[in-house]
Amino acid sequence: MLLLSCPWCGDRSEQEFACGGEAHIVRPLAPEDLDDRAWGDYVFMRRNEKGLHFERWRHVHGCGRWFNVARNTVTHEILAIYQVGDDRPELPE
Amino acid sequence: MSGESNRLTDGGRIDRTRRLSFRFDNKTMYGYQGDTLASALLANGVRLVGRSFKYHRPRGLMAAGGEEPNGLVRLRQGGRAEPNVRATEIILYDGLVAESQNRWPSLEFDLGALNDRLSPLFPAGFYYKTFMWPASMWPRYEAVIRRMAGLGKAATSADPDRYEKQYAHCDVLVVGAGPSGLAAALAAKRTGARVILADEGAEFGGALLGNGQQIDGRPAIAWVAGIEAELAGAENVRLLPRTVVTGYYDHNALVMLERVADHLLQPGPGQPRQRLWQVRAKQVVLATGALERPLVLANNDRPGVMGAAAVQTYINRYGVRPGRRAVLFTNNDGAYPVALDLARAGVAVAAVVDVRARAPIGWRGDLDRLGIELMADRAVLGVVGRKAVTGVQIGKLNEAGNAVVPGLSRHIDCDLLCLSGGWSPTLHLLSQAGTSLQWDARQGCFLPGKARQAVRVVGAANADFRLQDCLNLGADAGNAAANDAGRRRRGRGPHKPLADVEPALTPPRPIWSIPGTGKGGGKAFVDFQSDVTADDLRLAAREGYRSIEHVKRYTTVGMGTDQGRTANINALGIVAEALDVTVPQVGHTTFRPPFSPVAFGALAGGQTGPLLDPVRRTPMHGWHQDHGAVFEPVGQWLRPYSYPKAGEAMAAAVDRETLAVRTSLGLMDASTLGKIDIRGPDAAEFLNRIYTNGWKGLAVGGCRYGLMLGEDGMIFDDGVTVRLGEDHFHMTTTTGNAAPVLDWLESWLQTEWPELSVYCTSCTEQWAVAALCGPNARRLLAELCPDWDLSAEAFPHMTWQTVAMGEVAAGLEARIFRIGFTGELSFEINVPAGHGPALWAALMAAGEKYAITPFGTEAMHVLRAEVGFIMVGQETDGTTTPDDLGLGRMVSRKKEFLGKRSLFRRDTMRQGRPQLVGLLTDDPGHRVPEGAQLIAGADPAPPQRGLGHVTSSYHSPNLGRTFALALLQGGRARQGETIHIAYDGRAVPATVTGPRFLDPGARAK
C-alpha cells in the first residue's frame, strides 16, 4: 500500500489514487502522418521497467488531479512527484 | 482424569478466585481467569487434543503461543463457530465450548489413523503420484482426500457478530510487548511521539510472563506493570493487547487484527468481535521475539513431547505442570532454567540430555543441588509410547551427528519430553516488508538483513537473547525511531533498567535431525501440522528437488495454517544436508501475509449485505416501488425492469409496456443517464476532439447524438449532448459509463490539452428525467404546457427548450429535449431532482386518458432494438468500431478526433469484420440466448468456425415474433442468407436481415 504525496493534498494512501500507466506519452500532433506501426506504438506499446519508472497517477478519490510519479518498481521507492507537463527529473538509474 | 490434576497449588498469573467452566468435546471442565484453553486442558490432564492432518496420529499440545501446530480446535457453536483456532491463543472464559477436529468418529478412536499404518502409501508428493491418473477420477479422489485429510469445518449459518475496520497513523508502531518492545515503546513515548504498541497476547510482558527473571531488583513482571501503567496514562500512546500484526506492506502500511471480544462469551452491545486495523507508521520497531524449534527425532509428535520454553510458560504463567516425570533434550542453554523450574514445581526431572560435548558450566551447581542428572554428549534417539509418551531412548551420536554410536543406548521412563532445538527469530513481518534474511551458521538461524523500509528489529527477533541487551537495545531503538519520526526528547537519553546477571551463553550445536536407531524407529516430524517428516524431505531431495520453494510445494512443508513457524528452519537444514550444500544455498521461502490467519469476516468488516456497495435510487424510486416495479441493478443504480400487475407474468408485462409505447403513451424514468455539465470558451472545440462527429456547427438550442472512441478506435460511449449556450453544453452518457466518461474527459483536459479552457462537472444526480414516449406524447405534454407551442415546426426533433409548465404540472420549469430512444415521438423532460416526483405524478395523472403506461428497462431495450438503436456494452464489447455497427456516417472525415487514426489501421479496415445485422429465426417463437455463437452449417458438432455472436435477443409484440441483433462477419453483405445460431448442442436456423425491424414513420414527427 503505497503512500503517495498528492501535489495538491499531501500524503495520502494508495487507495485514494488510480494509476494511469506510463507517463510522458505525448499524443502525436498529426496522427494521419504516422504509419500503422508508429501509431500502434503510441496507442499500445508501454514500457515494463524493472526499476525506475515514470508513471501517471490521479488523485481520483480526492482532488481529481493528475500528476506524475517516478517510482522504483522493485522497491516501490517514490523518487519524485511532479506536475503533468514538467520534464522527467534527473534521477540515478 | 479427575479435575485439575495438573494444576499447581500456587503461582502463575491465573486468578484462583475466579473459576471458569468450559466444555471440550462435550466434557465439562474447569479453569481459571487468566488461562488459555490450552493451559486449562493441560491442567485437566488432557493430553490428546487432535489428530494429525495426513496420518491421523494422536497429537497433544507442544507450544504455549501462536506457533502451536497441533492444538487446533473448533471454537464456539452455530453461526459463531470458528475452525482451526489454536487452543494456545484462546483466552478462557466462562461457558466456552470447543471441540477437537479431524477425527472420526471420536478423538480417542479414529478410523483415519489407519493412514498411519498405511503410511508407506503416503510418501512426499503422494497426491501428485497417486492421484494423477486418470484425470477423470479427480473429483472422486478429491472428495476422499478432503474428508480424510482436512482441518476443521466452517460454520454453515450466518455469523451474528459484527466486525469493523479502523485506520490509524502513528510515529512509531511497536510490534510485540516483551521486554524489548516495552522498552522501545517507553523510550518513544517519552519523546512525545505518537506510539502504538500491539501484542498478540492478552497480557503485555512477552517472555517475561513465562520465566522468572528480575529487573531493577524486582520480579520482571512488576517492571512490566509499571511501564504499562505509564504508557496507559499517556495521551500519545495507544495500547492494543490481543492484537496480532498480520501484514507488513509497502511504505510502512501494516494490518493488524484486534480480537476485541474473542475472550468473551459473546460481544457486548455494540461491540465488534474483531477489528481490522490499517496502520500507516512513520517508523516501525519489530520486537516479535523468537520461536523455539523442536528437535527432529523418531516419534517426536507423541502427546507429552513439548517445547521446553512452552513448558516453562505453563508452569510459571499458568500454574500448570504438564507432566510428572520429565526428560529435557537440548542443543543450547535454553533447557536449563526450564529444568530448574520443573523441579521447583514438583516434577521429577529424570535427566537433562545435552547433545553438546561441552555442556554449560553455569547451571551445574543448581542441577546438582536438585539432584538432576546431566547427560552431556547424549541425544534422545526416539520416543516410546503411542497415545502418550511413556519413555525415551537415549544414546550417543558420532561427531558429525549423523549416526548413533552403538552400545551406549539407554531407556528412561518419563511422561514429558521437553525439546529445545534452538531459537528462530520471528522475522515473518520483516520478510514481508521486503527485507532479505541473512543466515547465521553459528547460531543456526536467520538474522535481519538490510532493511528496505523504516523499520528496526530488536530483542530476540534480532537474536539478542539476553535480557539486559533486550532492554538496552529496545530503548535505543524506540528513541531512535521517534527521532527519525521527528520527535526528540530534550536532555537525557532513554532510561535503561537493569536486569539480573545471567550466566554466560555456551554456543548451541545446530543439529537438524537426530539419526534414528534404524529399522522402524518411527517417523521423525519436521512439520507437525502438515505431517511432513525428515524422510519426506530427504525423498524430495533424492527425487531431484533443489530449490526450497519446490521442496515446499512437493512435500507441503510449511504450508499449514502456521506457515511452518516451527518447521521451516529444521526443514532447510535437513534439505541442505541431504543435498550436501549450505543452508543459504537452499535459500528460504518467502513469507507472505497474513502472519496469522485472518477470518473473512474481519476482512469484510461492515461491508456485507446491503452495505457491500452503495445503492443509488432515482428521485422517483418511491413511486416505482409503490407501483409494483421489479428492479434491476444497473451499475449501482436500481432501475425499474418492468411493472407487472398483480397476477401478470413478467413477459406479459414487458409486452404490454412495449405495445403501449408504440400505440399510445409510455413513461420511463431516465434519471440514471449520466449527465455532465461542460462549460468554457473552448467547450465546442473540446467536444469536437472527443466525439467522432462535428460539434462546432450545432446551434444553441440543438441536440446531437455523439459517439466516443478510445484511442484504439473502438466505441467507448454514446449519448445525446445538447448546446445550452455558446460556451455551455449538457452531455449525457450511458448509465454505467457516467464516471468513466467524466474521467476520460478530465484526463485529456488535464494532461494533453491544458490550453483548452473547459470545465466538466457531473450533474447526474441534480436532474430528474422523465421520458415521455409514444404517439400521444405531444398531446399530453400540450395539456401540461398550455402556453407553449409544441408543434413539430416550433419544437422540432433534436432540439430542446426551457418550458414553463402549466398549473397541472405544478408550474415547474423544465428543460425538455425532443429526443428519444424508442423511435417514437418522445420528450425527455428534465427538472431539478427534487421536483421529479411532482413531475412524474402530474404526467401519470394527466396521462390517464391515454392509458399512459410506465415502462421499465426491458421494454426500453425491446423498443430501441426494434428500430435498430445500438446499446453500448451490448452491441459493443471494446472491439467494435462505428463502421462495424453501420454508423460510418457518424465519423467525420474533415476533423481530427480521439481514435480516428485507428479507424484507418489495416485491421480496422479489413474485409470480413463482424458487422451489425438483424436475425430472424425460422421459428418466429424461438428466442435465442444473447451471446450464442453464429455458425454456417446446420450441424453444431465441434469443431466449428465462429462467425460472430448474438448481441441482443427479444420477443416483440409489435412484430408478433422474436428477433435478434448480432455481429456477423461480413454481415452487411450476407442479408437474406441463412446462418445458424449454436447453443446447447443445437443449431437454430435464422435469416440475416438489416438491423432495423420497424419504422414508426410519420407518427414520430
Ligand SMILES: [Zn+2]
Ligand atoms: Zn489531491
